[in-house]
Amino acid sequence: MPSDRLPAAIRAPFEGRTWRALGYVLIGLPLSVCWFALSVSLVSAGAGLLVTFLGVPVLAGALALCRGFGAVERARARALLGLDVAAPEPVRGRTGGAFSWMGAMLKSGASWRHLLYAFVHMPWAVFSFSVTVAFWGWGWSLLTYPLWQWVFPAYVGQDGIQLYGDGTHGLYLDSPFEIAVTSLVGLLFVTAGPWLLRGFVAVDRFLVAGLLGPSRPASRVTELESDRGVLVDTAAADLRRIERALHDGAQARLSALALDLGLAKERLAEDPKAAAVLVEEAHGEVKLALQELRDLARGIHPAVLTDRGLDAALSAVASRCAVPVSVDVDLPARPVPAIEGIAYFTVSELLRNVTEHARARRAWVEVWRTADRLMVQVRDDGAGGAEAAAGRSLAALSERVGAVDGVLAVDSPAGGPTTVTVELPWRA
Incomplete structure (x- = not known):
């Protein structure tokens, strides 16, 4: 003006x-x-x-x-x-x-x-x-x-x-x-x-x-009550996701497997070749069911994160991403499992957004420690325009991060690039 x-x-x-x-x-x-x-x-x-x-x-x-x-x-x-x-x-x-x-x-x-x-x-x-x-x-x-x-x-x-x-x-x-x-x-x-x-x-x-405002203890109690509600809602959403994945995936395949094996048992004496075909199909269903269960277990809490930490776990996530991702983790030690898990799932969700929405050619993940904060940054060279609006995945991530006194900041101008920075408390 x-x-x-x-x-x-x-x-x-x-x-x-x-x-x-x-x-x-x-x-x-x-x-x-x-x-x-x-x-x-x-x-x-x-x-x-x-x-x-x-x-x-x-x-x-x-x-x-x-x-x-x-x-x-x-x-x-x-x-x-x-x-x-x-x-x-x-x-x-x-x-x-x-x-x-x-x-x-x-x-x-x-x-x-x-x-x-x-x-x-x-x-x-x-x-x-x-x-x-x-x-x-x-x-x-x-x-x-x-x-x-x-x-x-x-x-x-x-x-x-x-x-x-x-x-x-x-x-x-x-x-x-x-x-x-x-x-x-x-x-x-x-x-x-x-x-x-x-x-x-x-x-x-x-x-x-x-x-004239609330006292600090009262404000903290209100904040903790809100965070507890976020954690309860997040846990309930995760349980619904797991139940839906089991019902629509592994459970359905195991039901089909039981049916195929039952038919193979009935035809084993009369038509061994048909029974062998059914057993072969059942074997394929077993492999698919096992893969879906592994993916589901990885989504709950990957074993590589527990065994080898954020560096290996994020590298595994990056290898499955549709765009090339560079991972740089520089931590003097491992944080507590709760903070480590939130950092892992935050990066996983952000990389999923990069794959589905960003139209990016490349992405970068950096993790480091500053004083008493665990810093996580995910960047991409995509189209930009990401917003942490209500009802969006970024809003849900912000609530999950805020539940442990963390902060999620989004810098995504139209035309890109997009940078999402997450601060989490460092608790070793």
Whole structure:
């Protein structure tokens, strides 16, 4: 766009991001004063009433009100700053009664963090509001001074903005040079204002994310629950795949084999030649069934991976790929079997995608260790355009990798090449 060619200092005062941040700061002061006044009043009342039974419900109500304030602040940050902070874990009593709820509210660390936010944010909101309004007000006023300087001699009875006056002498900004310098000073204020404003909202983002979101242990529990669901779904899908492969492959061949052998047994005495033909066909079916069972076992967990590690197992996968694949594995030791297995199946699936979709002439597989991470990279010179969209094989791979705290990144511009990089935790 043409506006993107302008310097950032000129674009910044007119960008929507700047005006949204300005709106966030301006709205923040009245809201913060309201949150602070109500929180201090209720907490003080609750603390004073702790000598009686009334103090506990008042304190619990104050904390619940602070959590409501936090929901408003998270929504405001999401709308104006683009900061999406998840809500903290809900408060639930063990028995479900009012007393249980009050006890859970008073024990909730998230509730006390919301109260701390109400206390801390109010002085910060006053400071950021005052500096922002002063900076922006002076900046735009001085920048546009040539447009409204005529107001002073027409209605105020002086030549311009007075810089100095002692009753007998005065210094006014009224000459063309002084007016131009004033406008330039205003321009400096206007161009510096957005960066100052972004620094202020950076502190607001830190406060919202640090005090109004879920705690790290709670976030980790939620993440682990999600990962457990992914692992359960993956295991169920693998079981369905194995069952389908057995039912449609080896089981069907073994059923045909049993039928052929039964017919051969019946004809053995009457027609030995026909029985021999049936036995020969059954022998062929046995070979095919054994090959399918070997392929299925390799898909579950290949013996070469268990016996010789990733280098040999990935070389075996590459040898079966329809395009030439170069494999380079540089590992000082073997990771734990779980991580090793995920790396193996990830590369197998990626090479299958290369064969079926990439229209590539060549592919490369590299595996190495960096600090405490196992790095896997698969590249091809195909058509590109691969996406880790929902419902795609790359999305399923990303979920499987993420279940063990790994990361899958796809770089596949239209026209190629495609590079898929996987980071897995190194656990020896």
